[in-house]
Amino acid sequence: MSFGFLGIQFGFALQGGFMSRIFQTLGADKDTIPFLWIAAPLTGLLVQPIVGYLSDRTWHPKFGRRKPFFFIGAVLSTVALFFAPYSSALWMAAGSLWILDASINISMEPFRALVADKLPDSQRSYGFVVQTLIIGIGTWVASNLPWMMTQLGVPNTAEAGVIPDSVKYAFGIGAVVLFGSILYTILTTDEYPPEDLEDFRRKNEASRGFFAGLKEILGNIASMPSVMKKLGVVQFFSWFAFFTMWSFATPAITAHVFGATDTTSSAYNDAADSVGNYLGTYGLVSMFYALILALVASKIKINRKLLHLVSLILGGIGFILIYFIPEPWMLHICFSLVGIAWASILSMPYAMLSSSVDPRKMGVYMGIFNMFIVIPQIVAALGGVNFLYKFLFGDEVIHTMLLAGTFLILAGFSNLMITDKKAIHD
Numbered sequence: 477m478s479f480g481f482l483g484i485q486f487g488f489a490l491q492g493g494f495m496s497r498i499f500q501t502l503g504a505d506k507d508t509i510p511f512l513w514i515a516a517p518l519t520g521l522l523v524q525p526i527v528g529y530l531s532d533r534t535w536h537p538k539f540g541r542r543k544p545f546f547f548i549g550a551v552l553s554t555v556a557l558f559f560a561p562y563s564s565a566l567w568m569a570a571g572s573l574w575i576l577d578a579s580i581n582i583s584m585e586p587f588r589a590l591v592a593d594k595l596p597d598s599q600r601s602y603g604f605v606v607q608t609l610i611i612g613i614g615t616w617v618a619s620n621l622p623w624m625m626t627q628l629g630v631p632n633t634a635e636a637g638v639i640p641d642s643v644k645y646a647f648g649i650g651a652v653v654l655f656g657s658i659l660y661t662i663l664t665t666d667e668y669p670p671e672d673l674e675d676f677r678r679k680n681e682a683s684r685g686f687f688a689g690l691k692e693i694l695g696n697i698a699s700m701p702s703v704m705k706k707l708g709v710v711q712f713f714s715w716f717a718f719f720t721m722w723s724f725a726t727p728a729i730t731a732h733v734f735g736a737t738d739t740t741s742s743a744y745n746d747a748a749d750s751v752g753n754y755l756g757t758y759g760l761v762s763m764f765y766a767l768i769l770a771l772v773a774s775k776i777k778i779n780r781k782l783l784h785l786v787s788l789i790l791g792g793i794g795f796i797l798i799y800f801i802p803e804p805w806m807l808h809i810c811f812s813l814v815g816i817a818w819a820s821i822l823s824m825p826y827a828m829l830s831s832s833v834d835p836r837k838m839g840v841y842m843g844i845f846n847m848f849i850v851i852p853q854i855v856a857a858l859g860g861v862n863f864l865y866k867f868l869f870g871d872e873v874i875h876t877m878l879l880a881g882t883f884l885i886l887a888g889f890s891n892l893m894i895t896d897k898k899a900i901h902d
Contacts, residue, residue, distance in 0.1 A: 531586045591826075611766075616760040711849060713884065729807070796882075
């Protein structure tokens with residue numbers, strides 16, 4: 477049921493770990509990088525609730541409810557992922573990122589809803605944690621793919637303005653894994669029909685049309701549960717922090733830790749591979765942390781709020797420590813702490829939310845909830861990161877990691893607002 481998330485995370489990990497490297501290779505400076513990312517979250521703001529709404533109203537005896545969206549997203553994502561590193565200009569790379577992110581979102585939100593569709597409340601923490609376990613595997617492998625290609629003898633440098641072959645090979649492998657893993661879920665997973673199929677069809681007939689759909693989505697946004705609003709604050713700080721990392725980890729760490737800034741040099745490209753390796757660490761640790769959570773959640777009730785609070789604070793400390801480490805190998809420690817936060821971000825908010833919303837509207841609410849993922853990214857891309865890190869810490873790009881850590885700690889303490897007992901416990 478969750479295996480397709482392996483491929484989705486290959487796409488996200490390659491996007492998050494190496495799109496800024498591609499932008500820098502094509503001539504972008506550090507202050508323009510967030511703007512080049514902006515199309516992706518802007519598209520997600522529109523795509524996620526619409527796809528969630530449509531998947532709630534889809535049913536086919538053979539293809540199911542969520543699976544048609546898995547397939548459409550997989551095809552588009554595969555094409556975008558394969559061609560992204562062949563961009564020859566910044567506008568092409570930014571356009572590839574836009575298409576890739578929108579396409580992945582078409583598949584991703586129905587995957588979240590599928591877990592809630594098929595599992596009772598008592599198993600949802602376990603279900604979302606298993607998804608996180610698979611995501612961790614995908615993050616670790618995909619983040620290390622350019623380094624692996626280099627070790628196999630694939631060239632890791634190229635002339636100015638050309639993406640190295642190691643990155644091109646990595647994105648190609650990611651495209652194959654993305655499509656194959658989602659196809660595996662489609663072919664091996666059954667979906668349950670609506671409990672009252674005639675009533676389901678009757679309501680769909682009554683709410684057909686663009687304006688009727690828009691009215692219903694806006695109505696659901698206006699009437700979202702209190703728990704969802706409070707989780708939205710937690711999500712805002714969390715995803716602002718991770719967007720900052722994805723945008724700036726490569727330029728920040730290659731410059732501050734390795735002293736490499738020339739994108740045509742072996743020193744820079746080797747350092748960029750190493751950054752991918754360190755980013756893989758947070759995926760690997762999130763996998764093991766999710767495995768522990770899966771074993772615990774399958775046996776006993778867990779306090780989701782407290783667990784999420786502690787996990788986010790540990791991740792924030794990890795980001796801040798990047799600024800202070802004296803040796804590069806210590807980045808593995810920093811990103812291990814980030815991995816704990818990442819595992820929790822990918823499971824606990826969804827488990828808390830799924831216990832607090834109408835099951836018949838699970839898809840649209842999962843889509844609306846993910847607006848709290850893309851809105852902070854839009855704020856960050858429109859200048860929020862550039863202004864805040866310079867205002868609070870100084871002009872050096874490594875200060876972006878201090879900003880990310882600060883926001884993740886704020887996200888942790890924001891969990892104190894959540895008081896609904898059903899959301900906190902299974």
